[in-house]
Amino acid sequence: MAGRLLLVPAPLDFGCEPPVPLDRALPDASLVAASQLTHWIVENAKTARAFLKRVGEVHPLAVPLQQMQMAELPREVHKKGDHAGGFDARPMLAAAKDGHDIGLLSEAGLPAVADPGSSVVRAAHDLGIEVVALAGTSSLLLALAASGLNGQNFAFVGYLPQDAAARTQRIRELEALALKGQTQLFIETPYRNQVLWQALLQSLRPSTRLAYASGLTLAAASNGSHAVQRWRELPAPVANDTPAVFAVGK
Template identity: 70%
Template sequence: MPAPGALYLVPAPLDFGCTTPVPLQQVMPGGTIEVAARITHWIAENARTARAYLKRVGEIVPLAQPLQAMAVVELPREVHKKGDHAGGFDARPLLAPALEGHDIGLVSEAGMPAVADPGSSVVRAAHQLGIRVVPLVGPVSLLLALAASGLNGQSFAFVGYLPQQPGPRSQRIRELESLALRTGQTQLFIETPYRNAALWQALLQTLRGDTRLGLASGLTLPGEHVASRPVAQWKREAGGPPSDTPAVFLIGP
């Protein structure tokens, strides 16, 4: 029996859906690009965007195989649409090539797979099967936003998406603000870009004036914007998140 391959967690650049991609060398370490170039088996959130990413990798480091020969398996739709962080999906069959000795790359559409993106089920399955898990270095929007916010980086929580309906959304905002002010723990969350404006207005209307609100959008992109201010100051100034760019929102004392 061959020795098992490894599962590599391969970050992707944060320019997914943007008109102009960022040069890969500016946001991805050379070592990560080299590892990605030699992997021939992939588990992806979306096969088409994974191949587009690998094409960019191949323009820097020659791929071990032509794109058409790459084995790219998509996570089931219910996994990458609803998430797999809470369990319930058995990803062990997807890792069969690793048991045959092949390294496998796990990739999402942007950032680090399994962090605010699908992939946790695959990582859990690798541990169950005794397959080595290797996280590679690359952009993670949540940590970039936290570091740039000036909020508490010693205690923080990512809480995913807030409710879409106005009433439950405002209630959730108040809950997160109370937790942040009581414990000092920074609360991070995200939203689908076209709903950024609605979430922003709800934050300004619901949060206390002295609560600090951080906003980080377009991270690593030419139009990157990061700001962190008390809500009262945000209300006096024009601005807010764009409706076509992913953003990270942060609440803290």
């Protein structure tokens, strides 16, 4: 019997201190499933081992970390994404054809959602391998739920350009879509949150609604949602060193 591909969620505290207690961040059933896996496809092996060490503190691992079979997704998949094709992930699933369940893991949140992994999922379907998505947190959905913006029609657009002129143009393009009723969600790399925040306040219309969610699931988590005009009257709310999701809508 062929094995399955399990999409294993990771906590949202990657790169943050202190980490969240794992049994509070993820459902126990997902942790049990992760603890029984011996074969992995991961975004980063070092990060994956650190995660599995935390899992082992809650539920005993099936084999020691040193005996885990772990394959990293290629760096090009990280940089350019793997949703558009061009990367053949079928060889990475050979162990499933031999009867082993394989875990797919990214650094934070759900693999293949704002993270690499979709090529592996597609390959599993093409090979007739069962795909099982385990329950866990998604920063995008948590931020959307907390924003008060339209949750019936929304889009995640990844990162905005770093060049100031290109970023301003992109913000205005997204605002036009948002004002038609489709909430626009995007993220920024650590230590650029405040640069993006100021660009949003300068580029968006005063009446456009702007929301943020920072440090989701952490002890210092915060979020807010106001018209841009109101935000211009307040101190910048988002920390520069904490993962954040931003949303524009009406």
